[in-house]
Amino acid sequence: MNTDERLCSIALTLCPGIGHIGAKRLVDTVGSAADVFRLRTELPERYPGILHTSVVAALDNPAAFLQAEKELEWAEKNRVDCLTLSDERYPSRLRDCEDAPIVLFFKGNADLNRLRVVSMVGTRRATDYGKRFCTDFLRDLSELCSDVLVVSGLAYGIDVHAHRAALSNGLSTVGVLAHGLDRIYPAVHRKTAVDMLAEGGLLTEFLTNTNPDRHNFVSRNRIVAGMSDAVIVVESAAKGGSLITAELAEGYHRDCFAVPGRATDEYSMGCNQLIRDNKAALINDASDFVKAMNWGHGEESRKTAAVQRSLFPELTEEEMRVVKILSRDDLHINTLVVEANIPVNRMSAILFELEMKGVVKALVGGVYHLLA
Incomplete structure (x- = not known):
């Protein structure tokens, strides 16, 4: 049996019927993905209740290992780091979430365990108000806390403006993708993505040849929320992916903040709603945020x-x-x-x-x- 934890972790994600939570629970309980496969026939007896006997057959999966070998080979060829739960570089905040990916692919130079990590998310239809907030907030944050890692999703709107504002102010920034590292979506953000490799990086749980389908973005949002200390929703309509990220952040016991807007502004309705329902604290600027997080250096x-x-x-x-x-x-x-x-x-x-x-x-x- 192969004992390469990277290979076994990738293979485990390819076994049907297990899922995010099941895979994480297996690895946490047994100790490693390699041991999950090594002990697969003994698991129901050793750990009753954690794995149904019908799923054991799914672990006897040579095809999963063949695909995992191809993925690992691609990653090594393209200098992509394959981070398992046991890797010290794996985001430790995320590791404690019950549905954390058991393997992540990362390209870049950021420390994913920086002492201060903030996620900034928002609508893809950012207004000038939202764009200006990203610019002003991250400029001021860089002066108050220069060691912050800024996380977002490299999507249109607030996401990409947060990444660009971070880069402009010398802050490290990581984009969490809803597809594999063999592509950049949207393609128009390629230059920003390349710039981020020097001052941050790109992170994903998805394998190569994965399309950026709608459900992948929801899955991606749990990583954005889970790997940070706090989530800031800059702009959001009454419904949107940013509100899902805020909900996930609450479930992970992360701090959540929202930027207020006029009651009549479509892309402030979601933020105002979060504040009204006490699901997010109101912030006007970086100073408010730093005080709320107690990140001062006085x-x-x-x-x-x-x-x-x-x-x-x-x-x-x-x-x-x-x-x-x-x-x-x-x-x-x-x-x-x-x-x-x-x-x-x-x-x-x-x-x-x-x-x-x-x-x-x-x-x-x-x-x-x-x-x-």
């Missing part, structure tokens, strides 16, 4: 000295790790997950224990403060 928010272990003798090793990280600054739970390399569900439990011990305090927006 000296008043920094601790003057590192907290010593002797001050907290009752803490576990994991709790102490979190305390040491928080000794530098107040941080969002997603940032703690990345820095401490602790899964989000475990991190939530640790932070709860630290609150009960009077060591940390929960602030608004999922931010935690170390009590001196």
Whole structure:
């Protein structure tokens, strides 16, 4: 049995009847995609309830491995990174989502685990108001937080304007695609995509020869939401893909923001609706956003000295790790997950224990403060 985790992960996505959540659950439970195939006949007995016996036959799939070999060969030839769940470069925020892809294809140089990641999404029919917001917001954000990674979908409208504004202001930016890396859609964004390879990159879960069909964009949106700390909806009609992304962000416990507009403006109706329903916080500019996310660098928010272990003798090793990280600054739970390399569900439990011990305090927006 082949033990290349990349090959096995690709092959697992090609086995019928398993799906995103099923594949993720299998890999998380068994330990690796390679072990899923190696132990396929034993899975129903070893892990009752996780895999129906009727699906075991789907794992005996030589055709899936043949196609996976072709995909991996193409990726290596074109210098595309194949990131499995066990790869340290895989977006750790996304890894904690139950429907996260078990394999991603990435071309570029961005750190997908940057400490600060924001997704900007919106209508494909962006107005001058929305375009101007992207330009002004990312210009100001680059001055307030120069280390932010900007994520969007390389689509018409707000998406591509967010990417271009990020590039113009020296911010790294990643486009999440609804098709394979063997094409760029829409083709008119090719130059922007090429520019992004030098200052960010392109990311997808889809194999080559995949058409950018409508349902793929919905699937793509969960990656846009899941790999970020916050989602900003710049403009949206009363119905649209951006609202789906906002919904996904809420489900993943990500912060969500919306840019308000006039009640009569068609492409502000969705944003106003999110704000009205308390599904997104209102922001007017980058300063509002940075304050809400507690991403400021002011000296008043920094601790003057590192907290010593002797001050907290009752803490576990994991709790102490979190305390040491928080000794530098107040941080969002997603940032703690990345820095401490602790899964989000475990991190939530640790932070709860630290609150009960009077060591940390929960602030608004999922931010935690170390009590001196």
